[in-house]
Amino acid sequence: DSGVTQTPKHLITATGQRVTLRCSPRSGDLSVYWYQQSLDQGLQFLIQYYNGEERAKGNILERFSAQQFPDLHSELNLSSLELGDSALYFCASSVDSGRAAPDTQYFGPGTRLTVL
Amino acid sequence: AQSVAQPEDQVNVAEGNPLTVKCTYSVSGNPYLFWYVQYPNRGLQFLLKYITGDNLVKGSYGFEAEFNKSQTSFHLKKPSALVSDSALYFCAVRPASGTYKYIFGTGTRLKVLA
Numbered sequence: 001d002s003g004v005t006q007t008p009k010h011l012i013t014a015t016g017q018r019v020t021l022r023c024s025p026r027s028g029d030l031s032v033y034w035y036q037q038s039l040d041q042g043l044q045f046l047i048q049y050y051n052g053e054e055r056a057k058g059n060i061l062e063r064f065s066a067q068q069f070p071d072l073h074s075e076l077n078l079s080s081l082e083l084g085d086s087a088l089y090f091c092a093s094s095v096d097s098g099r100a101a102p103d104t105q106y107f108g109p110g111t112r113l114t115v116l
Numbered sequence: 117a118q119s120v121a122q123p124e125d126q127v128n129v130a131e132g133n134p135l136t137v138k139c140t141y142s143v144s145g146n147p148y149l150f151w152y153v154q155y156p157n158r159g160l161q162f163l164l165k166y167i168t169g170d171n172l173v174k175g176s177y178g179f180e181a182e183f184n185k186s187q188t189s190f191h192l193k194k195p196s197a198l199v200s201d202s203a204l205y206f207c208a209v210r211p212a213s214g215t216y217k218y219i220f221g222t223g224t225r226l227k228v229l230a
């Protein structure tokens with residue numbers, strides 16, 4: 001168990017809908033990362049938040065948005081869902097203690113999103 | 117463009133034999149390099165990372181990786197494979213400067229045969 005929790009485990013929804021995925025980082029970790037894993041695109045980095053602020057943006061669609069709250073949990077919002085958004089969405093967290101070198105990322109178990 | 121390549125979709129090895137999972141990268145400047153493993157229906161687990169210093173990095177479960185700057189490679193190795201090592205392995209890179217973005221390879225499925 002990595003200490004990172006994600007809810008829900010599974011989500012089934014229809015095209016055009018909006019969903020919210022939730023992530024609680026390990027205690028003490030300031031950074032949260034979101035990833036999308038699909039069969040055809042592999043593991044894609046979406047976005048990173050550090051202590052409430054956006055730090056890095058990857059291949060995140062405009063229909064997707066994220067935020068990190070004062071208690072450091074994070075939510076990933078996916079809207080106007082398309083069939084191609086079906087994937088496993090992972091959250092990871094790391095301490096990011098202020099050193100230049102990156103700290104280890106610890107991954108949650110993922111949320112499996114199915115868009116019908 | 118910055119990228120990570122894992123040239124083999126699958127690697128098969130007999131139990132007890134040495135294993136190698138290949139990774140090459142293309143980034144501007146110095147890289148931070150990582151290996152993660154994913155077991156079925158689980159999240160990724162950290163194996164090891166190269167930050168600086170000794171080119172040979174030792175990690176979890178007896179795995180090690182060698183950073184080769186001239187060949188821009190970071191191959192994952194283990195002297196003696198176990199059936200329980202069968203999983204999906206991901207190489208990742210983050211440039212040391214200019215961005216906090218992580219780039220992952222497409223993954224290599226390792227199958228260790230008894």
